[in-house]
Amino acid sequence: MKKNFKLLMLAVFVAAASCSFTTKSFEDPDKDKLLIDLITYVLEKGHYDAKQFDDSFSEAVYKDFINNVDPIKRYFLASDIAEFEQYKTSIDDQLLAKELDFFNLVYSRLDQRIKEAQTYYPEILDKPFDFSVSEEINVDYENLPYASNKKELKDRWRKQLKYTTLSTYYDNIEDNLFKIENEEDYTPKTKAQLEADARETTLNSFNDNYSFVNDLERNDYFAVFLNSVVTQFDPHTNYFAPPDRDRFDLQMSGRLEGIGARLQKQSDYIKVVEVISGGPAWRGEHIEVGDVILKVRQEDETDPTSIVGMRVDDAVKLIKGPKGTQVTLTIKRVDGTIEEETITRDVVEIGxxxxxxxxxxxxxxxxxxxxxxxxxxxxxxxxxxxxxxxxxxxxxxxxxxxxxxxxxxxxxxxxxxxxxxxxxxxxxxxxxxxxxxxxxxxxxxxxxxxxxxxxxxxxxxxxxxxxxxxxxxxxxxxxxxxxxxxxxxxxxxxxxxxxxxxxxxxxxxxxxxxxxxxxxxxxxxxxxxxxxxxxxxxxxxxxxxxxxxxxxxxxxxxxxxxxxxxxxxxxxxxxxxxxxxxxxxxxxxxxxxxxxxxxxxxxxxxxxxxxxxxxxxxxxxxxxxxxxxxxxxxxxxxxxxxxxxxxxxxxxxxxxxxxxxxxxxxxxxxxxxxxxxxxxxxxxxxxxxxxxxxxxxxxxxxxxxxxxxx
Missing domain, CATH: 3.90.226.10 (2-enoyl-CoA Hydratase; Chain A, domain 1)
Incomplete structure (x- = not known):
């Protein structure tokens, strides 16, 4: 797809955000091979315009997968790409043979580079940025070459973090001026304080998002690889891992069975970000936006399951359930109090x-x-x-x-x-x-x-x-x-x-x-x-x-x-x-x-x-x-x-x-x-x-x- 990546604060995490989610937490090569076998069979037999698995197909898969997992070129080095290129025209052969050498190499290298990147941003954000120097950032990531070494890559991170912080710093300056003019008891902040606040905001955002990235597993990236394969047939042919299939059903029907709340992971906690109007949680006034769910207990269980540190998709799987069944949630309120709420699940319609x-x-x-x-x-x-x-x-x-x-x-x-x-x-x-x-x-x-x-x-x-x-x-x-x-x-x-x-x-x-x-x-x-x-x-x-x-x-x-x-x-x-x-x-x-x-x-x-x-x-x-x-x-x-x-x-x-x-x-x-x-x-x-x-x-x-x- 032709893309013009105008990505700011969360750009580094675009690849992660597009990944599919599965619930298996372990590597299962036999399942991966079976999936490849199933998908290639269905594609060849059922697609409207089935394509040949040849070298040009292989090159397209190669390009798309690398771009999908590192779209703004903040992880891989030019040397990594040179190493990956040995598979550029052989992915088709690997698919037919149910071999995963290319995927395994890219995934393991990506995992390594992501861990390295997690050491870059705290170190860079620990020191003030000098916004008086003349410096630019090029956000045309599609045409940007890969960094030749780690020093160059780290400097790209510095510019990206500086760009993100500059946006917040500008907003902080404007907000500070507004309060000076409109609030009598306001104590103005210095530029140094405003800059430090901006860096802290950037740090917190990247910490939150790396909490999400760290929850991703090999299966998540394998789903991205499978989609890099199937979209070569046409852009609307897609692989859905099990929870993604549920999301597709929800999108098509506008309804689900559960408690009627949207959840989001923040740090290690599952937080309520929306209570859906008309749903059981809304009707019974059980939960409010900002509440944190600590534990989940099913009606046939005596001991609750802690969801602290759990992937949000796995937590949602425990909380939702068939109409008429009950679930008991241990909730930490916004004021810090902890309570239990028993909710009878129902059909929730997204109005x-x-x-x-x-x-x-x-x-x-x-x-x-x-x-x-x-x-x-x-x-x-x-x-x-x-x-x-x-x-x-x-x-x-x-x-x-x-x-x-x-x-x-x-x-x-x-x-x-x-x-x-x-x-x-x-x-x-x-x-x-x-x-x-x-x-x-x-x-x-x-x-x-x-x-x-x-x-x-x-x-x-x-x-x-x-x-x-x-x-x-x-x-x-x-x-x-x-x-x-x-x-x-x-x-x-x-x-x-x-x-x-x-x-x-x-x-x-x-x-x-x-x-x-x-x-x-x-x-x-x-x-x-x-x-x-x-x-x-x-x-x-x-x-x-x-x-x-x-x-x-x-x-x-x-x-x-x-x-x-x-x-x-x-x-x-x-x-x-x-x-x-x-x-x-x-x-x-x-x-x-x-x-x-x-x-x-x-x-x-x-x-x-x-x-x-x-x-x-x-x-x-x-x-x-x-x-x-x-x-x-x-x-x-x-x-x-x-x-x-x-x-x-x-x-x-x-x-x-x-x-x-x-x-x-x-x-x-x-x-x-x-x-x-x-x-x-x-x-x-x-x-x-x-x-x-x-x-x-x-x-x-x-x-x-x-x-x-x-």
Whole structure:
């Protein structure tokens, strides 16, 4: 993937943070070999476009694995790389022979270099930095050569730590000046004290993060290696170690069974960082943010298990459990008191994962807006909960409130279930094909809406941006091909036109005594629009283009290594929607408005400026120059303040069903207030409403639809 690493304080730990987590704490070469055997077999037999294991494949794996474990070149030396290169073209042979010489060498050397690095940063941070000297750091890590020796490597660490500390030092200076001016009893700190405070902050951050790094095991890095292999087939084929598979299930369903809290490891302790609204811990007021969990006891146990010093994933495994079971936690409160809390586990739904809606009021007219963050569904039972059923409910409630047009917001929706995309499309058309799916480049299948019911037959606008991907693109493309909706947003969407299936690797094993082998998310199909075109790489082109702040950044499928190519197939048999009488002219009028929009011109200028800033790779470590650069950016950024202050004049309200929930859930109320505030300054939603006003319905057509529904 093309990358521009603008990494600051935590950059050294990017590789660690991307690792998968397993629960085995010992090395098991036989399991590793079995995993390689399973994965290579499934890839060769099941991938949509299986690749040859050859020298070029080997070189790609070699490059990606080293980059994944040391992305900013703060561990390996040039001599290490020279030693690794003996395997550059033989990794394919090793995979076929189930040999791990390359992985073992890189892992053992990385482990050695990480331990060495842990001696660098405390020593460097023990002495004050001189921010008066003229010095720079180059953050273009991708093109940075590896350090030739330890002295050079240590100097890179010095610059990185100085850069991190400089950022905090600058903030400390600004905070000190503010308190001098606004707090009568404040005792000003000297520059030396402020610099020492900044170094201490950096030291604490690196200590916390090395606590995380030190919890990583060989299996974690082996999962990174396996992903370096499988992503050569395409960027969406991934290996999931067992806990990662659970996270994927949560991401797809938006729900889990447990106590309803987010946990994070700080030093040796497991700390509560969020209590999920509506969950059992929240309902019973058992725990609060800041509490530390010391011990966990299951309902069938007499002695609790201490989780002090435990990996956070292992602690979570003990705390979560099936609905209806109980767990007793020994908790250290923020005030230092220690108490026991018994919590009955339940299904916990992550509310912000699900569809939400608002009534839009413009003068005496009402419109509806549904925000859909993902195409979710319950993995075990589609009918239990899915995005399509939820969207349908929201539409019906909005209709009861008298909405005259609907905005479906798919911005930043990365996709999810293919079936939900088809089902949601069916809410807006009588029946017909929605998407075409091809397997192994040969046969194709047409997925259709076969339900003649139309839940919403009025004006429809769909909002998209560069991050709208996969199932979002399926839905937007279908509505565009049918001319059922006007698509407003970025020049094109993400461009992911492939379908993945999650395969449990354990299904190929009998009498497995090596533990859970995890799962492989495998690209098995490509999907195509009903007009025969692919969204792969090309995305969906908006009818009305409204570039966002990140319009010029490298976002999308085309920025990955190894994407599948764009192609076309024959169109499906479908008839465009004829419920509008001025579809094309409405799009034309909207584009004309946008061409004259001063706000949109400013947004585009802001996008170009953001791109320019992203491309700046050299940063001064001199306080005066660093400060001046910040002041210059702040001064230039003021020209964009008008965008934050912009008010559309639209009013947004929650549905009656939600108002009752807000009365008992202050967190939900705060979330909705923030959302409505952002919507009032959202120029994209404002234009969507204008388009809804412009779209005129064919009354004869609508009358016939009503008869069909009756």
């Amino acid at each position: 912000e994962t699900y569809a939400k809606s608002a009534i839009i009021e413009k003068e005496d007219r009402k419109f509806g807006l549904i925000n859909l963050p993902a195409f979710y569904f319950t993995m075990q039972d589609y009918e239990e909960r899915n995005a399509a059923a939820d969207v349908k409910k929201e539409i019906l409630e909005l209709k009861q409130q008298g909405m005259e047009g609907l905005v479906l917001d798919l911005r930043n929706n990365g996709g999810g279930s293919l079936r939900t995309a088809v089902d949601i499309a069916g809410l807006f058309i009588k029946e017909g094909p929605v998407v075409q799916v091809a397997s192994n480049g040969k046969r194709k299948e047409v997925l259709s809406d076969r339900d003649s019911e139309i839940v919403w037959d009025g004006p429809l606008v769909i909002l998209v941006n560069d991050a709208s991907a996969s199932a979002s693109e399926i839905l937007a493309a279908a509505m565009q091909d049918y001319k059922r909706a006007v698509i407003i947003g970025s020049k094109q969407t993400y461009g992911k036109g492939t379908v993945q299936n999650l395969l449990d690797l354990n299904q190929w094993l009998r009498n497995n005594d090596m533990g859970d082998m995890g799962a492989l998310k495998l690209t098995t199909q490509k999907y195509y629009r009903v007009n025969g075109g692919s969204t792969q790489l090309e995305g969906v082109k908006s009818d009305v283009v409204m570039p966002g702040r990140y319009a010029y950044l490298d976002i999308g499928e085309k920025e990955y290594d190894n994407p599948l190519p764009y192609d076309k197939i024959t169109p499906a048999n479908y008839s465009p929607y004829d419920g509008y009488i001025d579809y094309e002219s409405t799009i034309k009028r909207s584009n004309e408005r946008m061409a004259k929009s001063a706000e949109l011109k400013l947004i585009e200028e802001n996008a170009k400026w953001i791109k320019q800033r992203q491309d700046e790779n050299v940063v001064s470590l001199n306080l005066e120059a660093y400060t001046q650069a910040i002041k210059d950016r702040e001064q230039y950024a003021k020209r964009f303040d008008v965008l934050e202050d912009y008010q559309s004049g639209l009013n947004f309200k929650s549905l009656p069903k939600e108002l009752g929930l807000i009365e008992i859930d202050s967190t939900l109320g705060q979330n909705r207030q923030r959302w409505h505030k952002n919507l009032r300054s959202d120029i994209y939603v404002e234009e969507a409403v204008s388009v809804l006003e412009d779209l005129k319905l064919n009354n004869i057509r609508q009358g016939s639809l009503a008869k069909i529904k009756d």
